Amino acid sequence: MIVFNQNLITTDAxxxxxxxxxxxxxxxxxxxxxxxxxxxxxxxxxVDLGITEGAEALEGVKALVVFGEEAxxxxxxxxxxxxxxxxxxxxxxxxxxxxxxxxxASTDGTYTNTERRxxxxxxxxxxxxxxxxxxxxxxxSHVFEIDHDWEDTDDISMEMDDMVPSYKYAELDEVLGGVxxxxxxxxxxxxxxAFVDPLKCTDSLMNVIAExxxxxxxxxx
Numbered sequence: 001m002i003v004f005n006q007n008l009i010t011t012d013a014x015x016x017x018x019x020x021x022x023x024x025x026x027x028x029x030x031x032x033x034x035x036x037x038x039x040x041x042x043x044x045x046x047v048d049l050g051i052t053e054g055a056e057a058l059e060g061v062k063a064l065v066v067f068g069e070e071a072x073x074x075x076x077x078x079x080x081x082x083x084x085x086x087x088x089x090x091x092x093x094x095x096x097x098x099x100x101x102x103x104x105a106s107t108d109g110t111y112t113n114t115e116r117r118x119x120x121x122x123x124x125x126x127x128x129x130x131x132x133x134x135x136x137x138x139x140x141s142h143v144f145e146i147d148h149d150w151e152d153t154d155d156i157s158m159e160m161d162d163m164v165p166s167y168k169y170a171e172l173d174e175v176l177g178g179v180x181x182x183x184x185x186x187x188x189x190x191x192x193x194a195f196v197d198p199l200k201c202t203d204s205l206m207n208v209i210a211e212x213x214x215x216x217x218x219x220x221x
Contacts, residue, residue, distance in 0.1 A: 002026065003035045007199040016190045028182045035114050040203065041104075042111035048166055048176075065140060066091060067133055068101060070204045084136050086127075089204045099136055100129045103205050107132075109153035116176040118167075 002017055009017075018034060027033045038044060046052075055071070058064070063080040064073070075081055075094045083092040084099040092098045106123045113119055131139065134156065138148050150156055160167045166176050201207055 001032060001035065003037060005037050007039050007201075008196060010194050010197045012190050012193045013195045015188050019187050019190065022185055022187060027185065028179070030179050033180075037114050039199075039201070041113060044114060044116060045112040048112060048164060049160075066095075067137075068204055069202045070207065071202045084133060086205050087208065091204075099131075101136070102127055102129050102132050109134075110157060110172070112176065118170050118172055118174060118176060120172050 002021055004014065004017060006014075014036070021027050021034050058073070062078060064078055065082045065084065066073070067084045068086070070089050070091050073081075073091065075091075081091075081095045082097040082099060083089065083095040084101040085092055086101050086103045088098070105125050106127045106129075107121055108123050110118055110120055134150075134153065138150060141148060148159075150159075161170065162168075170176055201210070
């Protein structure tokens with residue numbers, strides 16, 4: 001099994017790893033293949049819902065709502081900016097509206113991990129915030145006259161079961177769709193280049209936690 005961090009190595013390096021897996025016959029069978037570890041625990045869930053674009057999708061956008069991120073955004077090009085976060089960030093300080101957000105420890109629902117296994121998560125604390133992040137998104141949707149009949153996260157999961165084919169028969173703790181079958185697998189040439197090109201973490205809460213973690217006395221040891 002080949003496992004790599006999506007936000008650490010370059011696209012060329014990831015392509016090379018796929019070539020190695022193909023040549024050595026390590027794809028398309030159980031307990032074998034490639035796992036691309038994504039930045040956050042439900043990144044795969046976002047991909048499954050069709051959210052695949054990055055910063056390039058912001059070109060020409062005039063109004064933006066940011067949840068829990070400290071992304072490098074040209075705020076001068078925006079006419080309106082709202083930030084929903086657990087604490088005041090540098091981006092929130094520039095926002096027209098700041099909405100109290102909830103962190104991972106107060107989240108209920110499910111997430112899909114790197115191997116596409118659907119897993120349950122239950123809130124450990126109550127932060128005393130009026131609206132959970134999903135409720136904030138639903139209220140914004142309501143402003144634009146698009147209403148969702150959601151009372152809780154179970155309702156969202158049920159709608160996903162109906163609307164997203166891969167979740168139609170999803171079961172907790174099971175891998176969605178089973179083993180993936182490679183489609184038109186072929187070698188791709190890779191030019192000379194860097195193997196590692198770390199991407200900066202833009203999750204504001206994760207950055208705060210990382211800053212507070214004890215640092216080794218001798219980082220090179």
